[in-house]
Amino acid sequence: MVDIKITRASVLKEKPASSTLVFGKSxxxxxxxxxxxxxxxxxxxxxxxxxxxxxxxxxxxxHYAEEIFEGLKAYRTADGTIQLFRPxxxxxxxxxxxxxxxxxxxPEELALAGITELVKLERDWVPHEEGTSLYIRxxxxxxxxxxxxxxxxxxxxxxxxxxxxxYYPEGLAPVKIYVESEDVRAVKGGTGMAKTGGNYAASxxxxxxxxxxxYSQVLWLDGVHRKYIEEVGAMNVMFKVNGxxxxxxxNGSVLDGITRRSCIQLLKDWGYEVEERRISYEELFxxxxxxxxxxxxxxxTAAVVSPIxxxxxxxxxxxxxxxxxGELTQKLYDNLTGIQWGRLADPHNWIMKL
Amino acid sequence: MVDIKITRASVLKEKPASSTLVFGKSxxxxxxxxxxxxxxxxxxxxxxxxxxxxxxxxxxxxHYAEEIFEGLKAYRTADGTIQLFRPxxxxxxxxxxxxxxxxxxxPEELALAGITELVKLERDWVPHEEGTSLYIRxxxxxxxxxxxxxxxxxxxxxxxxxxxxxYYPEGLAPVKIYVESEDVRAVKGGTGMAKTGGNYAASxxxxxxxxxxxYSQVLWLDGVHRKYIEEVGAMNVMFKVNGxxxxxxxNGSVLDGITRRSCIQLLKDWGYEVEERRISYEELFxxxxxxxxxxxxxxxTAAVVSPIxxxxxxxxxxxxxxxxxGELTQKLYDNLTGIQWGRLADPHNWIMKL
Numbered sequence: 001m002v003d004i005k006i007t008r009a010s011v012l013k014e015k016p017a018s019s020t021l022v023f024g025k026s027x028x029x030x031x032x033x034x035x036x037x038x039x040x041x042x043x044x045x046x047x048x049x050x051x052x053x054x055x056x057x058x059x060x061x062x063h064y065a066e067e068i069f070e071g072l073k074a075y076r077t078a079d080g081t082i083q084l085f086r087p088x089x090x091x092x093x094x095x096x097x098x099x100x101x102x103x104x105x106x107p108e109e110l111a112l113a114g115i116t117e118l119v120k121l122e123r124d125w126v127p128h129e130e131g132t133s134l135y136i137r138x139x140x141x142x143x144x145x146x147x148x149x150x151x152x153x154x155x156x157x158x159x160x161x162x163x164x165x166x167y168y169p170e171g172l173a174p175v176k177i178y179v180e181s182e183d184v185r186a187v188k189g190g191t192g193m194a195k196t197g198g199n200y201a202a203s204x205x206x207x208x209x210x211x212x213x214x215y216s217q218v219l220w221l222d223g224v225h226r227k228y229i230e231e232v233g234a235m236n237v238m239f240k241v242n243g244x245x246x247x248x249x250x251n252g253s254v255l256d257g258i259t260r261r262s263c264i265q266l267l268k269d270w271g272y273e274v275e276e277r278r279i280s281y282e283e284l285f286x287x288x289x290x291x292x293x294x295x296x297x298x299x300x301t302a303a304v305v306s307p308i309x310x311x312x313x314x315x316x317x318x319x320x321x322x323x324x325x326g327e328l329t330q331k332l333y334d335n336l337t338g339i340q341w342g343r344l345a346d347p348h349n350w351i352m353k354l
Numbered sequence: 355m356v357d358i359k360i361t362r363a364s365v366l367k368e369k370p371a372s373s374t375l376v377f378g379k380s381x382x383x384x385x386x387x388x389x390x391x392x393x394x395x396x397x398x399x400x401x402x403x404x405x406x407x408x409x410x411x412x413x414x415x416x417h418y419a420e421e422i423f424e425g426l427k428a429y430r431t432a433d434g435t436i437q438l439f440r441p442x443x444x445x446x447x448x449x450x451x452x453x454x455x456x457x458x459x460x461p462e463e464l465a466l467a468g469i470t471e472l473v474k475l476e477r478d479w480v481p482h483e484e485g486t487s488l489y490i491r492x493x494x495x496x497x498x499x500x501x502x503x504x505x506x507x508x509x510x511x512x513x514x515x516x517x518x519x520x521y522y523p524e525g526l527a528p529v530k531i532y533v534e535s536e537d538v539r540a541v542k543g544g545t546g547m548a549k550t551g552g553n554y555a556a557s558x559x560x561x562x563x564x565x566x567x568x569y570s571q572v573l574w575l576d577g578v579h580r581k582y583i584e585e586v587g588a589m590n591v592m593f594k595v596n597g598x599x600x601x602x603x604x605n606g607s608v609l610d611g612i613t614r615r616s617c618i619q620l621l622k623d624w625g626y627e628v629e630e631r632r633i634s635y636e637e638l639f640x641x642x643x644x645x646x647x648x649x650x651x652x653x654x655t656a657a658v659v660s661p662i663x664x665x666x667x668x669x670x671x672x673x674x675x676x677x678x679x680g681e682l683t684q685k686l687y688d689n690l691t692g693i694q695w696g697r698l699a700d701p702h703n704w705i706m707k708l
Contacts, residue, residue: 023501025412052410052411053409054406055406056406061415062407062415062551065555146378149554150558150561150562162501183544185544187541189580190537197419197552202544203503205453205455208456223542223543223577223578
C-alpha cells in the first residue's frame with residue numbers, strides 16, 4: 001500500500017469540450033510526483049496541483065536527456081467504470097528503459113499507484129464521448145544539478161494526464177507514409193528499444209519534412225543497412241502480405257509496443273500466421289507490385305491501429321488496399337477498442353478496472 | 355548591439371576554493387536567458403539570478419529531448435585579461451545542432467552577447483590558479499507544453515557558467531580506455547554530429563560499466579560495422595602511428611570538435627601529416643602489436659588533451675607509449691593551453707578578449 005499525500009488544487013480548471021481537444025495539450029488539475037535519491041530510494045509519493053516543475057538549469061535531463069516515458073490510457077465504459085489497458089506492461093517497459101538509461105528501477109506498486117490514484121482523483125476528466133479517453137503520461141527524469149556526464153542520483157517519477165479526443169473523429173482514415181532514407185531514428189546498440197527522449201528528438205526533422213510534403217508520418221529504416229523497416233512515425237508497423245502478417249522483429253532498435261503485442265495476440269487468436277522478422281522496403285514495394293501487399297497499418301497507444309493507404313519513396317509510390325481501410329485493419333481496430341472501452345469480452349485479462 | 359536587461363542577485367554566493375571544485379557543480383550567481391516564440395523570433399534577452407527554471411511537466415525537452423548544448427571556457431591570463439577560445443565556432447556548431455533537432459537558428463550576435471555579458475558580470479568567478487577556468491554552458495531547450503511529437507514553437511537559449519579546477523591537478527596523466535562493443539553512442543543519419551542530449555543519454559550505461567571495471571572512458575565504435583573508431587568518452591580521439599596522425603573523419607556520427615579542429619591545425623603547422631579517415635580497432639591493435647602505435651589522446655574542451663595509456667577490449671589489452679604521456683601529446687597540450695591562457699602567441703586568431 002503506497003501512502004500518497006494529496007494536496008488538492010484550490011481552483012479547478014474548466015474541462016474543455018471533447019470536440020475541441022488537441023492531443024496532449026489539456027492537462028488536468030493535478031499530477032503525481034515521487035522522488036528518488038541514491039541511498040534513500042523512492043520517497044515522498046504525492047499528488048499536487050498541476051504546475052511548473054522547478055528544475056535546476058544544470059539538471060541532467062536538460063543536457064544529457066536522461067529521461068524515459070510511457071503512454072497509456074484510461075477508458076470510460078458504458079456503465080461508467082474507468083479502466084486501464086495493460087498498465088503493468090507499461091511499468092515493466094519503463095523499468096527496461098530505465099536500465100538502458102541508468103535510471104533507477106521503480107517498484108511496480110509505486111509506479112502503478114501513481115497512475116491509478118491520479119486517475120481516480122481526476123475521474124471526472126475521463127471524457128464520455130465515443131472514442132475519447134484520458135491519456136496517461138508517466139515519465140522519469142534525472143535531475144542532478146551537475147554538468148558531468150554521469151547518471152543521476154536524484155530522479156523524479158511524474159505522472160500527468162490529459163483528456164484526448166477520438167483519434168479519428170470521422171472514422172478510421174488511411175494515412176500516407178513517406179519512406180525516410182536520410183535520417184535514422186535509432187540503431188541496434190543505441191536506445192531504440194527504450195522509450196526515451198533521444199529517439200524522438202532524432203525523429204523530429206524527418207517528421208517535419210514528411211508533413212511539409214503532405215505525408216502523415218515516415219517509415220523508418222534500420223540504421224545499419226538502411227533497408228529494413230523498423231517503425232512508422234512513433235508506432236510499430238504491420239503488413240498483411242498474401243494472407244500472412246509480417247512485422248519487424250524486436251531486434252534491439254524497435255520499440256516493444258504494447259499495442260503491437262496485443263495485435264499479435266489477437267491475430268494469432270484468429271488463426272493468422274504472424275512472422276516477426278526483417279522486412280526490407282524492396283520486399284514491400286515488390287509485394288505491392290505483385291498485388292500481394294493486402295493491408296498495412298501502424299499500431300500505438302494514441303491511434304490504436306492506423307491504416308496506411310499510401311507508401312512513397314524517392315521516385316516510387318504505391319497505394320495499399322485501394323487507399324481504403326483493409327478488412328483486417330478494421331477488425332483489429334474494432335476488437336482492440338472494443339476491449340479497451342469494455343464493449344467486448346477481455347479474454348487475455350488486459351483490463352484493470354479502477 | 356543586444357540590449358540585455360540585468361537583474362542582479364541580492365545575495366552573492368561564497369566562491370569555492372579552486373582546489374575543491376568538482377567539474378560542473380559550482381554554478382555562479384547569474385544566468386542568461388533569451389526566449390524564442392514562433393512568429394515573434396528571439397526576445398527578452400536578460401541576465402537574472404541563477405535559480406530553478408519553471409518548466410511545464412509536458413514540455414518537449416522532458417519527453418522528446420529537444421535540447422542542444424555547447425561547452426567552452428573563459429580563461430584568465432597573467433595580466434588579468436579574461437578571454438574566450440573560438441566562441442564563434444561554438445555558436446556556429448550550435449546552429450548546426452539546431453538544424454538537426456528542429457530548433458530555431460540563433461543569431462550569432464545574440465548567442466555571443468549571452469556568453470560575453472554573463473562572463474563579464476561574473477568575472478570575479480573566473481579563477482586565478484594555474485589550469486583553472488570558467489566553464490561556459492550555453493544550451494537551448496524546446497519548452498512547448500504539449501505531448502504531440504512535433505518540434506517546439508517556444509524555445510529558450512540559456513547560458514550558465516561555473517568555475518572549474520585544473521583537469522589534471524597533478525599534471526597530465528594517461529587514462530585507461532575500454533573499447534565498447536555492446537552499446538552504440540550514435541549512428542550516421544542519427545544525431546551523432548549534433549551536440550544533443552540523446553547522444554549522451556545513450557552513452558551513460560557504457561560509461562558506468564567502464565568505470566566499474568577501472569577504466570576512465572570508453573572508446574566508441576561505429577553503429578554500422580561495429581568496427582571503426584568514432585570517439586572516446588565525450589571527446590574526439592587521435593592516434594600517432596608511425597609518425598603520422600590518424601583521427602576518425604567527420605562521417606556524420608562524429609562530433610566536429612573545436613579542440614579536434616584546433617589540434618589538427620597545430621599538427622599541420624608543425625608539419626605532421628594528419629589523416630582523417632576510418633580507423634578500425636583491428637588496425638589500432640595491430641599497430642600496437644607492431645610497435646607503430648606511438649601515442650593516443652582524446653581532445654575536448656574540458657580536458658583539452660587527454661593522453662591514453664591503455665586500451666582494452668574483450669581478451670586484449672595494449673599499453674601505449676609505456677603508459678606515459680607521449681611527447682607530441684604533451685606538446686599539443688602545452689601549446690593549446692598556452693594559447694588559451696595567453697602564455698603563447700595566437701597565430702590563428704582563436705582568442706577573443708573580453
